[in-house]
Amino acid sequence: MSAAAPDWLNKGDNSWQLICATLVGLQSIPGLVILYGSIVKKKWAVNSAFMALYAFAAVWICWVSWAYNMSFGDQLFPIWGKAKPALGQKFLIKQAQLPATEHDYHNGTVETPMASPFFPMASMVYFHCVFAAISVILLGGSLLARMNILAWMAFVPLWLTFSYTVGAFSLWGGGFLFQWGVMDYAGGYVIHVSAGFAGLTAAYWVGPRAAKDRERFPPNNVLLTLTGAGLLWMGWTGFNGGDPFAANAVASMAVLNTHICTAMSILVWTCLDVIFFGKPSVIGAVQGMITGLVCITPAAGLVQGWAAIAMGVLAGSIPWFTMMVVHKRSKLLQNIDDTLGVFHTHAVAGFVGGLSTGLFAEPTLCSLFLPVTNSRGGFYGNPGGVQFLKQIVGALFIAGWNIAVTTIICLAIKFVIPLRMPEEQLLIGDDAVHGEEAYALWGDGEKYDSTKHGGWYSDDTQHHQAPSGVTQDV
Structure with a gap:
């Protein structure tokens, strides 16, 4: 046997993990690059796409230099792992392990051993890097068309280091929420609640777009917006399919549930648009797609197909209501310019998904994936009611941490670099910021x-x- 294929390596699991990681990477590059560059006004197409491209690159270097082990390494605090590089071949070619994930009973005996998938650490580092990258890119959707690009360049590594790693370790890497049994199958809290609340907070500190951009902000290319959205949807197969760290039955359930919930959410959102506005909105359908994907993420491998449909109904209606009704009546939300409505599509949808998980998580499926034995949702009897309360606490911790840390980061950057572009750049757009434009024609007058x-x-x-x-x- 080749030394490159040791006894512990399962080639099927390793292949699946690498494929899933690549699918998640494609959600960002080119998925969100295309979506962001197309869904904004023409004069902001280049800047919006570049914000996503830069973040993807910056996260990679930070991740392997220190952030991976802060998220999944040896415990330093109950919310954080010890920072160290993930670069040496001795570390990367050994069998993957998440050392803090051993789960013990109250008497100290082992309930569930630490996670040790049958693939190398290099695959684990790759898989979780693309999750970290898409988190900060999603956050950036709240800040398009006015954040100083230099401030964004500083913001990305700081938010990754002081916010994302805390959520990842607390819920996935063996931290206190993991040990307590809060369910977050693939990132409804770690990624989406985190990005939604951090995006809203950063949008408050950066300030609004130019007045004319807020008044009229048409997509410069609806068809390419759909292309980016399609990459996001199909890439979610890897997003939820890779989290069991194996090509197993849980992965299959997760993939199926992902598409069921998303399809239902699109249909509900579109029907609501027709009922209340008289016509189906293409951009609205994209929003409904995103909320469906986000909502099922914390539950994908833990719920039955009927529950995925029910969650799709919730995903297509509750964020629609908060975006179309609550937002327009709330002075606070009106005063914060969340460019793409990331708070509604990610924070609200992630919160709905997390709470739904606390209701619908099926005991048999839970036993196949979760480290805490006898885990179940509220619909399946005790201790399901307690699980629902745990889900609330987990969401509130992630929301509170992101509001506080994002505020500190923005204020710290503000001392050195203006958070908002100068007025001249706000008026001109891409050409003033980058000296480049998306199309070789004049379209903004x-x-x-x-x-x-x-x-x-x-x-x-x-x-x-x-x-x-x-x-x-x-």
Whole structure:
């Protein structure tokens, strides 16, 4: 036998894990790059896509340098692992282990041994890196079209280090919520509640878009928005299918439930749009798709198919209500410019999914995946009622931590770098920020008038300089 295929290696599990990790990576690159670059106004297409691209790259280097072990390594505190690199071959080619995940009874005897999947640590590091990356990219959806790109470049590693790693270790890596038995199958709390509350908080500190952008912000390419959304949906097969760390029956259940819930959520959201607005919205359907994917994530491998349908109904209706009704009546939410409504599609949907998990988690499926024996949802008798309360506490911890830490991070960056773009960049967009534009045509009202200072100007201002690469004597 080759030394590259030791006795403990299961080639099927390793292949599945690498495929799932790649599917999750494709959700970000190119999925969210395309979605963000298409769903915004034309003048912000490049900047929005680049924010996603930069975050994906930055997370990779931070992850292997220190953040992986803060999330899944040896315990330092009940909420944090010890920071150290995940770069040496001795570490990466050995059998994967999550050392803090051993679960003990109250008397100290072992209830469930630590997680030791039958693939190398390198596969584990890869799989969880793409989860960390998409978390911060989702958060960035709240900040499009006005956050200073230099501030974003500083924000990404800081939020990953001081926020994401805490949620990941607490719920997945063996921290206090994991040991207590809070259920988060694939990241409803770790990723979506976290990104939703952090995005809303950062949006408050960064401030709103330019007034004209808030008044009118049409997608520059609806068809490409659907393309990015499609990559997100199908990539979720890896998102939820890879979390058992094996190509097993739980993975199959999770994948099936993911698509059932998402489809139901799209249909419910679309029907509500037709009932209340008279026509189906394509962008609304995309929002319904996202809420369905988010809602099923904490439950995907733990619930039956009928529960996935029920969760799809909740995912397509409750976030729709908070976005279309509550948001418009709330002065607080109106004052915070959450560009893509990440709070509703991720925080609200993740909260709904987590609480639904506390109701619908089926005992047999729980026993196949969870470290705490006799785990079950409230619909299946005791101790299901306690589980529902645990789910509430878990969501509140993640929300509170992200509000506090994101505030501190934004205030710290603000001392060094302005969080918000200067007014000139807000008016011009991509060309002012990057010297590049998405399309080789004028679409935001730019005009040339030799009597104006600088020649080039837009409908929003009367004195812009010439765009990059364009001479004044055209």
